[in-house]
Each structure stands twice: as C-alpha cells, then as structure tokens.
Amino acid sequence: MNVNWLLGVRQISDKMINCLRRVVTVKAEAVEAVEAVEAVEAVEAVDNKITISLFDDKLQDIDKKISMAQPSDIPCLFKYIPMEIFGKLLLEVPTEYPNIKAFFPTMPSEEVQRHWTGNCGQVLLDQSLGFIKALAFGYMAITGKSLEKTVVLDYGCGWGRLTRLLYKFFCFENIYAVDPWDQSIDECKKHGIKANLALSEWVPKSLPFNKRFDLIFAFSVFTHLSEKTTHVVLKTLRDYIADNGLLVITIRPKEYWEIHNKGEIASEMLASHDENGFAFSPLDLPPIDGDITYGDTSISLDYFVSHFPQWDLVCLEYNSMDPYQIILFLKPK
Numbered sequence: 001m002n003v004n005w006l007l008g009v010r011q012i013s014d015k016m017i018n019c020l021r022r023v024v025t026v027k028a029e030a031v032e033a034v035e036a037v038e039a040v041e042a043v044e045a046v047d048n049k050i051t052i053s054l055f056d057d058k059l060q061d062i063d064k065k066i067s068m069a070q071p072s073d074i075p076c077l078f079k080y081i082p083m084e085i086f087g088k089l090l091l092e093v094p095t096e097y098p099n100i101k102a103f104f105p106t107m108p109s110e111e112v113q114r115h116w117t118g119n120c121g122q123v124l125l126d127q128s129l130g131f132i133k134a135l136a137f138g139y140m141a142i143t144g145k146s147l148e149k150t151v152v153l154d155y156g157c158g159w160g161r162l163t164r165l166l167y168k169f170f171c172f173e174n175i176y177a178v179d180p181w182d183q184s185i186d187e188c189k190k191h192g193i194k195a196n197l198a199l200s201e202w203v204p205k206s207l208p209f210n211k212r213f214d215l216i217f218a219f220s221v222f223t224h225l226s227e228k229t230t231h232v233v234l235k236t237l238r239d240y241i242a243d244n245g246l247l248v249i250t251i252r253p254k255e256y257w258e259i260h261n262k263g264e265i266a267s268e269m270l271a272s273h274d275e276n277g278f279a280f281s282p283l284d285l286p287p288i289d290g291d292i293t294y295g296d297t298s299i300s301l302d303y304f305v306s307h308f309p310q311w312d313l314v315c316l317e318y319n320s321m322d323p324y325q326i327i328l329f330l331k332p333k
C-alpha cells in the first residue's frame with residue numbers, strides 16, 4: 001500500500017476530528033451561554049418579585065379598588081407606588097394582583113421592543129423611566145402646574161412604550177397618542193393601551209385631535225426626521241400647544257455619527273452638521289413630495305434656537321442611560 005496515500009488519509013481524518021472537536025466545543029459554549037442568560041433572567045425575575053412584594057399591602061389594596069375606579073382616580077390609587085415599581089409592574093404584573101393585570105396593557109414581543117426601540121425588558125424600562133421622570137417633574141417645575149388635569153400628547157408614540165408609563169401621573173382619558181405608521185397604532189391597540197390613539201400624517205399640517213395640549217412630547221422622533229419634516233412638525237405642534245404649555249423633545253448630538261453604522265458615514269455627516277447645524281441620513285423609503293421624511297438626524301442647539309424662534313428653549317436634560325438623546329424643554333413664544 002502507498003505510504004503517502006495512508007499519510008494523506010491520516011491527515012484528513014485528523015482534520016475531521018479537529019473539526020468535530022471544534023463543533024462540540026462551540027456547541028458546549030453556546031449551551032453554556034444560553035444557560036447563563038436564562039440564569040440571569042431567572043435571578044432578575046426573582047428580584048422583580050421581591051422588589052414588587054415590598055409594596056404588597058398597597059398593591060393588594062389597589063387590586064381591590066382598581067376595577068371600580070374612575071379613570072381620574074388611577075394616578076391617586078398609585079400615589080404610594082414608586083415610579084420604578086410602577087414600571088416593573090408594567091413589565092409583568094404578578095398573578096397575585098389579577099385586577100391590576102387586567103387593567104395594564106400587555107408588553108409587545110421582545111423582538112418588537114428591540115427592533116423598534118433598540119432595547120428590551122428592564123434595560124429599556126430604565127431608559128424609559130429616566131425620560132418619564134424628567135418629563136413629569138420638569139413639567140411641574142417649569143409650569144408650576146400639577147399633573148392631575150394635564151392633557152398630554154405622545155407625538156410619535158411607537159408601540160406605546162412611554163404612553164403606558166404616563167398612567168402613573170395622568171388620567172388616561174387625558175392621554176393622547178399619535179403615530180403616522182399604522183403598525184404603531186395597531187400594536188398599541190393590540191396590547192390594550194388606554195389612551196386616545198390616532199394615526200397622524202407623515203408631514204402633518206394638522207393633528208387628528210381638535211384640541212390644545214398642556215404637554216406635548218416626542219421622544220426619539222426629531223432624531224429621525226428630515227429637515228423639511230422637522231420644520232413642518234414644529235410649526236404644527238406650535239398650533240396645538242396651550243399658551244402656557246410645554247413641548248419636550250429629544251435631539252441627537254453630532255457624536256451620534258461616530259456610532260451610526262460603525263462610523264461609516266461619520267465624516268460626511270459631521271461635515272454637514274458642522275456646516276449647517278443639521279445632518280440627515282435618509283432611510284431607503286419612498287419620498288413624500290420629493291422628500292424622504294425619515295432616517296437618522298443630528299441637530300445642533302444653535303440651529304434649533306435660530307431656526308425655531310416660535311419656541312423658547314427653557315432648559316435641557318440628559319440621561320446617561322440614553323447617551324444619544326438630549327432632552328429639550330420648550331415653551332411656546
């Protein structure tokens with residue numbers, strides 16, 4: 001028998017064995033990784049239960065009253081439930097509180113949460129809580145008004161991530177939410193969001209509600225709009241804000257471009273931002289009146305102040321959990 005041939009067979013079988021070993025190791029590592037994630041999730045679930053149970057007396061009481069409560073009573077019912085706990089309940093209400101569970105909306109799938117809002121579960125909740133606290137306490141501090149009778153609009157509500165957290169402070173009959181994407185409104189309805197929901201236009205000259213709002217907010221919306229759409233929306237929102245109302249929006253700083261698509265278009269976008277104060281990279285979507293309205297956007301503060309004189313920039317907020325969202329508090333001039 002040819003010795004070279006035998007050596008060849010030996011080398012091939014050695015390679016196959018190595019390959020098989022690698023497959024087995026990768027598989028074992030994958031199983032370990034899945035088990036580690038499951039273990040972390042299990043610990044988080046237990047932690048959540050323990051944290052929620054600290055407020056068990058209050059929650060038992062709320063559970064007894066909530067089905068008969070008037071909409072305007074809801075914020076008062078949850079008065080002694082901290083915002084963080086309120087958020088955890090929205091993630092998952094323990095079975096011990098069936099009536100609270102029936103009242104609260106259900107959560108969309110992890111895939112929808114992650115795909116539409118970049119994160120999911122507790123991490124996303126922490127980001128959402130950071131914004132809602134800034135919104136509610138900022139509104140009270142700036143306007144000197146309480147939240148009880150405040151009429152609020154969530155502009156570009158998506159799946160209702162922030163809309164649902166508003167129940168802690170606002171009567172749900174006074175909560176309005178719009179989005180131009182029909183799937184957003186469908187998702188809100190599917191999960192039982194209690195609010196006045198409606199479809200708006202992509203480039204709205206008016207809103208689908210005939211009223212003025214005390215508070216309008218748009219989180220992660222102006223971080224995506226084209227320059228033309230940004231101008232139209234800010235003009236339209238001005239028509240719908242109460243004279244002593246407050247608009248709260250987020251914008252992106254130019255540093256965002258360093259992480260967008262791993263910095264692939266950073267130099268072009270940074271140059272546009274530095275030159276114009278506005279940089280926009282459109283998504284591959286059909287244009288509306290010659291303009292693609294949606295993509296990714298950075299806006300400088302100087303641009304904002306000089307181009308939108310109908311709004312008075314009162315102050316800024318920032319949450320380090322959401323590093324590319326700068327929160328602007330704006331009063332109508």
Ligand SMILES: C[S@@+](CC[C@H](N)C(=O)[O-])C[C@H]1O[C@@H](n2cnc3c(N)ncnc32)[C@H](O)[C@@H]1O
Nearest residue numbers: 117156157158161179180181184202219220221
């Ligand atoms: C990144 S998501 C943010 C959703 C939600 N505000 C949140 O923070 O969870 C952006 C949302 O803006 C909506 N949107 C897109 N164009 C818009 C426009 N011209 N006016 C209002 N909303 C718009 C999208 O449909 C989407 O739901």
